[in-house]
Amino acid sequence: MIKAVSLALIGAGNRGAGIFGQYALEMPHRTKFITVVEPDAAKRKAFAARHNIPESKCFDSISAFFAAPPKGIEGVIIATLEDQRIEPIMKSMEQGWDILVEKPLCTNKEELIKLYDATKNYGKILIVCHQMRLSPIYRTIKSLIDSGDYGDIVCVQHSENLSWHHMAHSFVRGFFNNDSLTPMLLAKSCHDMDMLTYLLGKAVKVASFGSLKYFRKENCPKGAPKFCLDGCPHYQSCPYHVMKIYFDHDTDPAYIRQMGVVEDKEHLLELMKKNRFGKCVFQTDNNVVDNQTVQIEFEGDVHASFTMCGHNGIGRRMTKISMTNGEIDYDGISGDIKTYRFEPRLDSAIKVVAKGTHGGGDRAIMDNFIDAIVTRDKSILLTPIQNSLEGHLLVFAAEESRKNGKVVGIREFEKQTRASLFGKNKR
Ligand SMILES: NC(=O)c1ccc[n+]([C@@H]2O[C@H](COP(=O)([O-])OP(=O)(O)OC[C@H]3O[C@@H](n4cnc5c(N)ncnc54)[C@H](O)[C@@H]3O)[C@@H](O)[C@H]2O)c1
Incomplete structure (x- = not known):
């Protein structure tokens, strides 16, 4: 019989307990949590009780955990908030564990570059929870693009339409309501910037506009x-x-x-x-935008426009890809992907069966992580940390554009960030 992979959880909140913890409860033959780090005593105890973790393997701080981590940990899941990521990633790498870390990776461009450099030669598994890449919907869209049937991509129109209540809960009242922790584009749409770079490659320049129009x-x-x-x-x-x-x-x-x-x-x-x-939605300490657009030029004369808005009846993404020999159109309400091929002429509709949270992406990324740990085959991973630099950089560059009203060149932006960190001549 195959042994279940032994994991540590850092951060037993909504994602940690509700998504990753739940996966282990539903798939005990694949994985189990043998230790937990969580400062909130009630959450820690609740998680320990559900996963049969003895008190001796429960920790209330990252420092206490890394001072004496329990034996037998094969992998770690880091599901703290984004300002509590760098330390557990670095320390987990010192331990040589396989790592799955929540997105976004960090809260500013300097941390991102440092993290990118520090993880470059890490030999173990280190993936980011950009589960959209693994969702059946976007896997299907990617395979349609890669099929060559529709020619080359010319333009992409992509949008993230938050429902009005999701906007109010997470980005007006909730933890992600103030850019002193994280701007909206990083908190919510770093998935979208990641997806665009996954589909289109390297961005060249970006311009963005956005404001907090209503929740004031x-x-x-x-x-x-x-x-x-x-x-x-x-x-x-x-x-x-x-x-x-x-x-x-x-x-x-x-x-x-x-x-x-x-x-x-x-x-x-x-x-x-x-x-x-x-709290009343008009009387909190929120300052993140409730609407934002991002215009991006990619290498090879490919252009994309992205819209995030928090005023919608139903939360869904929409993606329309115009190509030299066809069009791929995904609508998050119907869940259908429609394709139109110009020559030989063919229109079709694909119904993707996407069950579970984040269109099946949450389950898929845990499957991917556990599969890679068991097989030691890193080639199956769709979200290695080194592939996250472009999407995160795009977020920080877009924010620079939105705040300063200018078009930002991505490579120049990266170069300047590196220069500010390491001096002019270093890359
Ligand atoms: N991948 C996705 O689609 C997705 C969806 C939602 C949220 N997220 C991200 O997941 C992260 C967690 O979000 P959440 O909704 O679970 O928040 P949450 O507040 O419910 O969970 C975070 C947990 O981390 C704990 N924590 C804080 N400091 C800690 C520390 N030093 N050591 C250990 N634990 C600590 C908190 O007590 C809390 O229980 C956020 O960064 C968020 O942006 C990702």
Whole structure:
């Protein structure tokens, strides 16, 4: 019988416990968590109980864990927030473990370059959770492009349409609402920048525009208290009232997981009176954009435009690829990929069966990680860290453009970042 791969989890939050932990519970023959690092005591205990981890193998800090890591760890999953990534990555590399790290990799361009250089010669597995690359939808789109049937790519129109409640939860009330941690393009759309570079190669230059148009204090309805549950008079008219977002029959469980260990609805109600998710959406400390466009030129005269907007009925991505002998069109609502080949003439519709979170990508990336650990075949990996530089660089360059109103050359941007870090003559 094949032995399950022994993993460590750093960060037992929404993603750590809810996605990676859940995978282990559903696939015990493939993997198991033998140790956990999580500063929140309730989350740590809950995770340990579900995964039968003894207290001696539970840690409340990264330093305590790396001072005496339990024996037998084969791989580690790093699912902390993005400002807590570099240290666990570096220390895990010192241990020689296989690593899966959540995206985004870091919060600024300097950290990115340092990380990229430090991981260049790492011999073990080190992948980034850009699970979109592995989702059945984008794997199908990639294979259609690679088939050669449709010729060469000329233009791409891609968009990330967040639902209004996802925008409010994560990017107005939630942890990713302020660019002192992470700008919107990094937090949400680094998947999209990664996908564009995956499909199109190296970007040459970028221009971006964006703003926080709606979730601002001046749009707050008169008399709204700071917390919805303090008797907000606008319950009927406001879609963002907490009773509508967090107490609905189809509330996304990920929203609740981010609040810690929530016992029941009464407990949730208590939390909503004082936690960040209970606040009026017009009265938080948010500053990240709710709409942004990015125009990119890629090598080989290929152009792409990307739109992120947080004001949509249904969250979905849309991708339209115009090619010299055809068009590939994906619509996230129907889930269909439509193809139009010019010669020989053929139109078709493909229904991709994509089950599970992130269009099946979460399950697929864990499968990919475990498969690679078991087989030691790194060629099967679709998201090695070295392939993440371009997408992340594009994010930071686009932000530079948006803030300073100029077109940014990607290679010049990389060169300047390296020069600021290491001096003028180093690459
Ligand atoms: N790949 C994706 O599609 C995707 C989707 C959502 C979120 N994310 C990313 O995943 C990361 C985690 O997001 P989340 O929603 O799970 O957030 P979360 O807050 O629910 O989880 C983060 C956990 O890390 C813990 N933590 C904080 N400091 C720590 C430390 N020093 N050592 C160990 N644990 C520590 C926190 O207590 C928390 O439990 C974020 O960077 C986010 O951008 C990725």
